[in-house]
Amino acid sequence: MQALAERLSGVDSYVDGAIRVVAFYDTLMRRRVDLPALARASAGLAECVVGLRLHGTGRAIRVSPAGAEEPGPAGPATTTVPVTLDDEEIGTVWLERATPAHPLDEMLLERLAIAAAAAVERYGPARTTMADPALVELAVSSTGDEAARARALRLLGFAAGRPVQVVAVRTSLPLDRIGGLICPAGPVKAAALADVGVILAAAVDTTRFPEGVRAGLGAAEGTAVSWRQARTALRFTTPRDPVVRHADLGALALLADVPRDTAAGNADVAAVARVAGSPEDLETLDAYCATGSLRRAADLLHLHHSSVARRLEQIARTLGIDLTEPAGLTRARVALTAWRLLDN
Template sequence: MKELAGRLTALDPDAGAAVRVIAYFDRLSESRAGLEALVRGAAVLAGVPALLVDAERRVRVRVEADGTRRDSGAPPDPGWPSAALTPGGAAALWLERAEAAPSVVDAVILERAAGAVRLVLDRTRGRAAVEDPALVETVLDPGAPEAARLHAARGLGLDPAGTARALAPLDGPPMVVAGRADAGLPNRWSSNGLSTGRASAGSPAGRSNAGPPTGRNKGGFPTGPSNGGLPTGQAHAGSPAGRSNAGPPTGRNKDGLPTGPSNGGLSTAQAHAGSPTGRNNAGPPTTQADSGRPTGRTDAGLPSGRTDADPLTARALPGLPDGRVGVGPEVPVLELPRSWAEARTALRFTAEGTALDPGPKVVHADELGGVALLAGLVAPGAEAPADVQALEAAGASTPWLLATLHAVISTTSLRAAAAEINVHHSTLQDRLSHAEHLLGWPLRTPQGRLRLQLALAMRHLARP
């Protein structure tokens, strides 16, 4: 290849340079170089910064012409030369060259680098199709031999020594999510045999001791490390996912209700610690009208799209399927059957989020705590406990009752509950008096509120 490049250079310098570009990226691919090494090669070869953007997989890598990584959140200029990673796809590699038309060499650099990047993403970000639909079922089956589950985990791209969690959608096959302790964002596989994608943030996992290319040879190409900056598997430095930031209750309000989560562990409508009031734990601040009440509600008085009042949705995972989902705990890969069992239990605590079935659509098993024990006491489709029967009878005669009671148990005060369903505080007091008459127990005492929480939770569990 070197001899061919030399001969071509004598005839056509651009053709000779193009051959050297091809040979350079072939060497990087053979050494299984990572994303950053490939983007660095494109930048140094082109003499301008190179930018890799794959929004779907949360990958963004930018390297200066001198080989220094310097990421930027600025969007790529449409005028820069680029190459899509897949035909018609949004993910692309860009050369930040706007002052002149791209050369033939630039085109070759983009084509070869984009092809190598695509192979790395398919290999490391779980984009390759999973052909055997039994892999997910095997890795979740407690009766399968350990060797079979390890083989299935490897087939799904999971690290047998890492962690993962199971998801139990109401309408859909079981899913497996790679643990965030091992990767920036999760792989997701369902038992229909197709990978639903893996997202990753930042650079490839680790790098070898050799640094970036620091010079050029007489042909104008980098003289960097012989292994091309091959990653060596450095672990991601992110913090564990799913850790709650909310502290314990600190007192009671003037209604006599706790200002923090209730004893049942189902109420979490608190502002994120250290963030502006009104910001939920999983996303941006909720929109509020001038009165201070949240806006964007459904006709039933329930918030349309808010999750901060839902008890167990503060740790939303990216890419969850629509509808009701139970989320199992993150466990070692060999313990995925346990995560799957707990995910199915969590699914029973979910609700449709409507006026007739208020509650969270997504429930995390590891946030249920002792409340999960109720699932073993209330059998689906069996005769409901007396308090649940009282709720059903009262809800059938009073359309606003269930949504009102859910607001009471999922907020920190009666005034917050009134704002949650967009009614005046005095109106809520009247509604509670009527509900107490229908149910037969007080709702404005800690004991009565806990009893109500348990009754609403058992109502979900009693469904067939």
């Protein structure tokens, strides 16, 4: 690879050197070299230590002009340039010269940064990258055709034919941080569409969502379908169940299609709305519906079972439902879910 260009010290003029630097990195990019190869080639060209670090992974590469990785802590950087992808800074490249900076140092690093961003996108993006909302919207749109969605996914860095899962998120946290947590190893892109965050990921670890995040997950069955499922699942989230998979809803997902006026006018749903006027009673009803057992609900609420029993008696009178019967418990669960969907 060293034959691609002369070392910078052997270049006679700035213009000639600039042309050689551009040609050097154009050739490297055509050869689709990875990050270590880029660092080795750059160190040989610059005749000094070259460093490359990705913010998302914390990975750092430092290579000497001889092509070997430099051990120990990094020395002082004489020139530094950010690596950007989709308008987000994902890393940094730098030179560690023991001699004064060369006039072409900044141009060399700029070309290295461009080549590094292309390699990151090709071989695996940084743990997460905020993406163009318009491109994400196209990738999940149900109005466009499959070819347009596939092209949008390729532009976002997802390999053709690989499954992509869509997550709908409500949070005050940065979407890129959440994406990096739930998909630490594979490609992941994030963007905000209206008042909902969208995360596209090769795979999702539901145990890694931060506290306070509400998330609905669609299946990896096509991004348009997955996005519709994710938005539906998001409506079913609660403080007790902040992360919901659409696949786990089963027949309950049908409740999301019930017209709002129809749900609000149902007698059981209206009764739950009256119970909700007391946060204490609503929490008790929620715990009982979640567990189906007075004693388990008491454990969940950290109360004596007799106290929970008294509350449930009052709640049952308000609902007009016998909560001790399986049919009554089913009615209460469905009504509570339907009432929540009115707000979600």
